[in-house]
Amino acid sequence: MTTPAAHEAPPVHLGDPRFQTDPAELYREMRRDHGAVAPVVLDGDVPAWLVLGYRELHQVTGDPVLFSRDSDLWNQWDRIPADWPLLPMIGRKQQSILYTVGERHRERAGVITDALESVDPFELKGHAERFADELIDGLCGKGACDIVGEYAMLLPLRVLARIYGFSDEQGPGLVTAMNDMINGREGALEGQRHLGESMYGLLAAKRAAPGPDVASRMLAAGTGFTLDEIAQDLMVMLAAGHQPTADWIGNSMRLMLTDDRFAASLAGGRHSVGEAMNEVLWEDTPTQNVAGRWASRDTHLGGRRIGRGDLVLLGLAAANSDPQVRTDSGALTGGNNAFFSFGHGEHRCPFPAQEIAEVIARTGIEVLLDRLPDVDLAVPADALARRPSPWLRGLTELPVSYTPTPALGADR
Structure with a gap:
């Protein structure tokens, strides 16, 4: 060199x-x-x-x-x-779409794009609202929480797992496995094993009984692709969709809690949420x-x-x-x-994946502000720390306080 x-x-x-x-x-x-x-x-x-x-x-x-x-x-x-x-x-010699080139890459990218495009946007938003409410139910009575660790890092994968075809019961285990892998925790290897076994199990189940989900659509459209290729692509999509979306939520909430321009959103309005999210992609992009x-x-x-x-x-x-x-x-x-937050060219993040990430992040922020309208930063802004990574930019934690409120529970 x-x-x-x-x-x-x-x-x-x-x-x-x-x-x-x-x-x-x-x-x-x-x-x-x-x-x-x-x-x-x-x-x-x-x-x-x-x-x-x-x-x-x-x-x-x-x-x-x-x-x-x-x-x-x-x-x-x-x-x-x-x-x-x-x-x-x-x-x-990695099998995922990230390292394929030429016509093979374009074919695999087409399968992924078509599968993600078929996700119903209203169903997607409904899943995001339901899981966000479920998470807030566990936090709203406490009066304080860490938005990153107790909310943002738990939401995206729950939604993605649901649209990929996993059952809601499998979601929490997949979240734990993915976060252990991302953070290099003691259970990282076990998390990798759990994620892999779960993905191959999902594909076996969907091959036997297809459903209206991403995994079934990829299997149906993936003629000429091996099961390993489809599994690898699904796992890459899960990882690429989970962490950056969690950081998008965390970085956007940090901006809204520390910048007076977005104070109206914290008072119950939503008009500035999209502006804050867009600004983060320019100034504080997760990737x-x-x-x-x-x-x-x-x-x-x-x-x-x-x-x-x-x-x-x-x-x-x-x-x-x-x-x-x-x-x-x-x-x-x-x-x-x-x-450039989603890349550019034929290896960029597929447009449907960007749209899915935006729906999850925006819905997550809006539900949080609706449910905890007086949320406020619990530490000085200059005390907020970033994860030690040159690759992904996100907060280690985002401590907030708010007035305790009752859970919605079964009434929602």
């Missing part, structure tokens, strides 16, 4: 704590020192490029041939140990950086020489804040959806 010039600032390590504490300033510094494409190092001092520029990121994501999703192209594999911590994210793309040949990008097989990371948050494409006020919010 091409190294920076001797007079250039050194590469930034992706373990730099500023990815959590002050990413906006870090990206400004990287852009000043390195330009639109910056050298970075991963765990084990493995080199890569981080794309900071909006136009450059558009170029990378719009050219899947030159900047491929095929991880076998990587020119650093001989340096990667078997216990490298990023192997679950950047692995070889901050994405791995990765690999250059299929030597090329140039943002004034850099990118070698064949170099790893290129997508700096979604940095591109969103690129001063070259921002307005004078610095805020491209409101109805402007040109953010």
